[in-house]
Amino acid sequence: MSGKKDLIVAIDLGGTYFRVMLANKDGRRVAHVRKETRAAAGPEAIEKRLVAAVREVLSGWPAARVAGVGVAAPGPIDPQTGVLHAPPNLPGWNEIPLRDRLQEWLGLPVWAGNDANLAALGEHRFGCGRGVDDLVYLTISTGIGGGIISRGELLLGSHGLAAEAGHIILEPNGPLCGCGQHGCLEALASGPAIGRRAVDAITAGESSTLQVVLGNGAGLTAHQVVDAARAGDRLAGDVLRQAAIYVGMGIATLVHLLDPALVVIGGGVSNAGDLLLDPIRQTVRERTMEAYHGGVTIVPTALGDDVGLWGAIALVMDRVAV
Amino acid sequence: MSGKKDLIVAIDLGGTYFRVMLANKDGRRVAHVRKETRAAAGPEAIEKRLVAAVREVLSGWPAARVAGVGVAAPGPIDPQTGVLHAPPNLPGWNEIPLRDRLQEWLGLPVWAGNDANLAALGEHRFGCGRGVDDLVYLTISTGIGGGIISRGELLLGSHGLAAEAGHIILEPNGPLCGCGQHGCLEALASGPAIGRRAVDAITAGESSTLQVVLGNGAGLTAHQVVDAARAGDRLAGDVLRQAAIYVGMGIATLVHLLDPALVVIGGGVSNAGDLLLDPIRQTVRERTMEAYHGGVTIVPTALGDDVGLWGAIALVMDRVAV
Numbered sequence: 317m318s319g320k321k322d323l324i325v326a327i328d329l330g331g332t333y334f335r336v337m338l339a340n341k342d343g344r345r346v347a348h349v350r351k352e353t354r355a356a357a358g359p360e361a362i363e364k365r366l367v368a369a370v371r372e373v374l375s376g377w378p379a380a381r382v383a384g385v386g387v388a389a390p391g392p393i394d395p396q397t398g399v400l401h402a403p404p405n406l407p408g409w410n411e412i413p414l415r416d417r418l419q420e421w422l423g424l425p426v427w428a429g430n431d432a433n434l435a436a437l438g439e440h441r442f443g444c445g446r447g448v449d450d451l452v453y454l455t456i457s458t459g460i461g462g463g464i465i466s467r468g469e470l471l472l473g474s475h476g477l478a479a480e481a482g483h484i485i486l487e488p489n490g491p492l493c494g495c496g497q498h499g500c501l502e503a504l505a506s507g508p509a510i511g512r513r514a515v516d517a518i519t520a521g522e523s524s525t526l527q528v529v530l531g532n533g534a535g536l537t538a539h540q541v542v543d544a545a546r547a548g549d550r551l552a553g554d555v556l557r558q559a560a561i562y563v564g565m566g567i568a569t570l571v572h573l574l575d576p577a578l579v580v581i582g583g584g585v586s587n588a589g590d591l592l593l594d595p596i597r598q599t600v601r602e603r604t605m606e607a608y609h610g611g612v613t614i615v616p617t618a619l620g621d622d623v624g625l626w627g628a629i630a631l632v633m634d635r636v637a638v
Numbered sequence: 639m640s641g642k643k644d645l646i647v648a649i650d651l652g653g654t655y656f657r658v659m660l661a662n663k664d665g666r667r668v669a670h671v672r673k674e675t676r677a678a679a680g681p682e683a684i685e686k687r688l689v690a691a692v693r694e695v696l697s698g699w700p701a702a703r704v705a706g707v708g709v710a711a712p713g714p715i716d717p718q719t720g721v722l723h724a725p726p727n728l729p730g731w732n733e734i735p736l737r738d739r740l741q742e743w744l745g746l747p748v749w750a751g752n753d754a755n756l757a758a759l760g761e762h763r764f765g766c767g768r769g770v771d772d773l774v775y776l777t778i779s780t781g782i783g784g785g786i787i788s789r790g791e792l793l794l795g796s797h798g799l800a801a802e803a804g805h806i807i808l809e810p811n812g813p814l815c816g817c818g819q820h821g822c823l824e825a826l827a828s829g830p831a832i833g834r835r836a837v838d839a840i841t842a843g844e845s846s847t848l849q850v851v852l853g854n855g856a857g858l859t860a861h862q863v864v865d866a867a868r869a870g871d872r873l874a875g876d877v878l879r880q881a882a883i884y885v886g887m888g889i890a891t892l893v894h895l896l897d898p899a900l901v902v903i904g905g906g907v908s909n910a911g912d913l914l915l916d917p918i919r920q921t922v923r924e925r926t927m928e929a930y931h932g933g934v935t936i937v938p939t940a941l942g943d944d945v946g947l948w949g950a951i952a953l954v955m956d957r958v959a960v
Contacts, residue, residue, distance in 0.1 A: 392929050401929060448796075449796065450795050450796040462895075464895070466788060466793055466795075467791070467793075469789070471788055471789075471793075471896070472897070473772055473788075473896055473897020473898065474770075474771065474772040474897050474898060474899035474933065474934075475897055475899075475929075475930075475933050476897070477897040477929055477930060477933075478895060478896050478897040479895060480894040480895065480927070481894075481895065483890075483891075483894040483926075483927065484891050484894065484895070485808065485887050485890060485891050485925060486807065486808075486810065487810070488808065488809070488887060495927045496927070496928075497890075497925055497926075497927070565807050565810060568805075568807060568819075569805075569806050569807050569891065570895070572802040572803075572805040572806065573784075573786070573800060573801060573802065573803065573806070573892070573895060573896075574793070574795055574800050574895075575794070575795020575796050575797055575798070575799040575800040576795065576796060577796035577797075603807060603819055604805075604819075605802070605805065605817045605818070605819070606818075607714050607723065607797075607799055608797075608799060611796065611797050611799070612796075
């Protein structure tokens with residue numbers, strides 16, 4: 317027996333898929349699986365499937381070499397206890413002690429965190445934020461989430477509920493948000509908000525190539541709006557630019573409050589690339605005081621879909637000497 | 639010679655007055671002076687007067703017992719170098735190396751920081767924030783400034799420019815702010831904004847006991863609006879409540895981003911007491927997600943006008959073992 321614990325397991329639990337990765341302490345991926353979450357089956361069924369997937373990536377490796385398991389989970393989650401409160405993406409999950417359950421089943425130490433927070437940690441340790449002690453990660457997807465690195469560490473707040481960047485208020489009388497408030501960034505610029513804005517504009521009589529897509533009555537996704545904007549559709553471009561302006565205003569507030577050197581943008585909608593990033597950068601410049609200009613860089617995620625997994629790896633590395 | 643350095647000097651440099659305090663390491667005030675700043679005389683004249691005032695509070699004490707000097711200065715200021723960039727409250731000051739100049743004149747180590755940041759530090763060490771590792775201080779005065787304590791330390795950001803809470807964007811198309819942006823919290827709820835809103839309402843024909851005060855043509859101060867609201871004037875009450883609602887929305891954004899256990903409100907306008915605090919608390923509750931309810935307390939400053947001085951004392955205590 318060597319006693320050397322040089323392997324780490326990461327789990328990224330999403331509403332549609334979950335992924336499990338085995339990595340070594342040098343930050344290299346050793347094994348990886350992706351499975352459907354099947355959230356409707358309830359917490360216990362998913363826990364069993366998570367455990368089976370962890371065993372799958374660990375097959376062929378001695379348990380004695382595993383330092384621990386990191387879990388990136390949808391918030392709100394208590395990062396101290398690893399209890400999931402009531403994540404909107406996992407209906408029916410209510411006060412689920414995920415960390416303790418996995419620990420018991422796997423016989424390994426487990427740590428858990430909010431997925432957007434861990435994404436910030438992932439970029440900080442393994443991505444474009446290496447060496448940057450103050451950064452913000454923003455994910456624009458079904459929702460808008462955030463993670464804050466301050467002085468080289470995750471800013472968690474007094475109850476682990478910090479960095480909810482999707483709920484920056486930008487239009488006090490704006491559209492209703494999933495959180496129950498009005499005019500949050502998430503209600504103005506998330507994927508569903510982008511789709512809805514395009515539908516509303518077309519319904520109001522504006523012309524767009526998206527009319528054909530909308531014809532089948534299923535609404536529009538941000539993905540469809542991005543595709544149309546890329547193909548030159550004017551309305552789609554306008555809708556995307558408006559969302560980017562709101563994201564830019566949200567980032568302006570983050571810059572004034574946190575003075576980060578770097579803002580990293582991830583999540584599905586960030587696939588729009590410069591269609592999104594250019595108006596974001598312009599808005600941040602227009603909406604921040606001159607003292608900040610030149611001091612903050614805005615870039616797309618370097619780790620893409622793996623950002624949460626790498627954050628979970630970093631979480632374990634911070635807790636255990638590997 | 640004992641070699642025991644048990645005394646600390648604090649300077650709070652304001653646009654109208656500056657104050658110098660001598661305190662001991664147990665947090666007791668030993669001496670105190672207040673002088674007019676006379677900002678128009680320029681940086682060199684004020685520096686000399688600051689030095690004279692420090693010597694005044696130190697008269698009768700051996701220099702060998704002084705651990706250092708802390709300076710709370712109007713931002714923006716570089717907390718590493720102690721250079722004041724171009725504080726709006728000190729016209730004509732541009733890239734002034736205040737820290738180095740005072741150090742040279744006094745022959746004592748000097749540290750400097752943004753006054754609102756140091757106010758947060760003051761409440762954390764000596765005021766209502768003792769033992770609270772995550773708190774926000776908000777000053778509502780001629781401007782709106784902020785300070786953030788995270789994990790028991792000041793959050794300064796990558797260039798020392800963090801916690802500019804007055805420039806949270808709340809109304810993208812709102813009134814012009816002194817910073818050049820539109821719809822910042824400061825433009826909506828600072829002392830001058832409150833006075834202006836009352837004047838605008840009266841000019842638009844609304845009736846108020848403030849009409850008489852306004853008759854002399856000099857505009858209205860927040861102080862006058864608060865007095866009228868206290869005496870039962872409906873318009874003044876409405877104007878103050880509207881400002882409080884904006885402050886509450888700004889705090890809601892701070893709560894979502896930083897998850898503080900405590901928000902401390904200071905500055906001249908906070909003298910309005912519950913007229914301001916009640917609608918602030920109600921708005922924060924209405925505008926934050928349920929997960930935060932019960933987790934954050936909003937209180938008036940415990941240190942009043944001395945909050946910056948105590949922050950400057952804490953700054954020195956953090957740098958020198960006293």
